[in-house]
Amino acid sequence: MRLFSPELLPSPFEVLVNLHYQWQSADLLFHIGETLRRVSIAFLLAMLVGSLLGLLMGHSRKLDLWLDGLLTIALNVPALVTIILCFIWFGLNEFSAILAVIINKTPNVAVTLREGARAIDKNLMAVAKAYRLPPSRTLFKVYLPQLYPYFFAAARSGLALVWKIVLVVELLGCSTGVGFQLATFFQFFDITSILAYTVAFAAIVYVIESIVLRPWEQRLSRWRK
Numbered sequence: 001m002r003l004f005s006p007e008l009l010p011s012p013f014e015v016l017v018n019l020h021y022q023w024q025s026a027d028l029l030f031h032i033g034e035t036l037r038r039v040s041i042a043f044l045l046a047m048l049v050g051s052l053l054g055l056l057m058g059h060s061r062k063l064d065l066w067l068d069g070l071l072t073i074a075l076n077v078p079a080l081v082t083i084i085l086c087f088i089w090f091g092l093n094e095f096s097a098i099l100a101v102i103i104n105k106t107p108n109v110a111v112t113l114r115e116g117a118r119a120i121d122k123n124l125m126a127v128a129k130a131y132r133l134p135p136s137r138t139l140f141k142v143y144l145p146q147l148y149p150y151f152f153a154a155a156r157s158g159l160a161l162v163w164k165i166v167l168v169v170e171l172l173g174c175s176t177g178v179g180f181q182l183a184t185f186f187q188f189f190d191i192t193s194i195l196a197y198t199v200a201f202a203a204i205v206y207v208i209e210s211i212v213l214r215p216w217e218q219r220l221s222r223w224r225k
Contacts, residue, residue, distance in 0.1 A: 010192045019196040027181070032201060034176040035166055038094075042101035043162045047155060049102065050109025055147075057110065058117020074107040079165050083172060092173040101165050108161065109154045116150030156213055163205055 010018075022028035057064040057071075079100075086100040120143065128138045170179025178201050185193040 008191065010195065014192055015195045015199060018192045019200060022193065022196055022200070028197065028200060031176060031178050031181050031197075032204065034174075035163070035170065035178040035201065036204070038098055038101070038166050038170070038177065039159075039163045042098050042105065042166065043158060045098075046102045046105035046162065047109055047158060050106040050154065051113045051151065053106070054110040054113025054115075055117045058114040058120075064114070071107050071110060074103070075111070079104045079168065083165075083169050087173045097166075097169045097174055100169055101162055104165050105158055105162050109158060112150050112154040112157075113147070116147045119150075120146050152213065152216075156209065159205065159209060159213070163201070 019028075053067075057067055082103050083100040086096040086103070090096040090099065124142055124146070125138070128142045133142070166177070167179035167182065170177035171183045172179075174180050178197055181197055182194055185191075185197070
């Protein structure tokens, strides 16, 4: 006895056939391109703002005490609430979509990098100062290498989180992107197309992590071995 009918759970072959059709029609590439553009912009800005905020909080006890409560609130506000508020305040446009993703991701990055700043080995920094290393060499050879594991932890978890939030943003307030397409397929109960788009986008995100993030992490972490 089959648990699901083919209409509710199509076979892998049907999904692949649909994926090939979507690819040939160029709709898949267009909408994935739109989503990847939003993911890239939001991801880079969230990493930049979150990293700076986290490092400042990690090195300044006063700033940490002042912002810790706000950071805790930001971490616990549902992403859906932030998305809806941004669309209400700034309209259904590209700025609101990307801003909502940045607001949702930045606190996670800040928390991770704050812990990294707290874990900086002061003895190593003292040795660098004793040997009178130039500030630039101290920064790139002593300080930043200690932060790389925290940075990549934030980046890898952030990539997975950002693209999920972007899909919700597109579903609610955009006219392009994978999220918009999934909403359209949902209206027609087109489960095969939903799974085809899901497979395609998940594969692209996996390739990005495997080809870009993972090799970069291994290269910058060689000094630890």
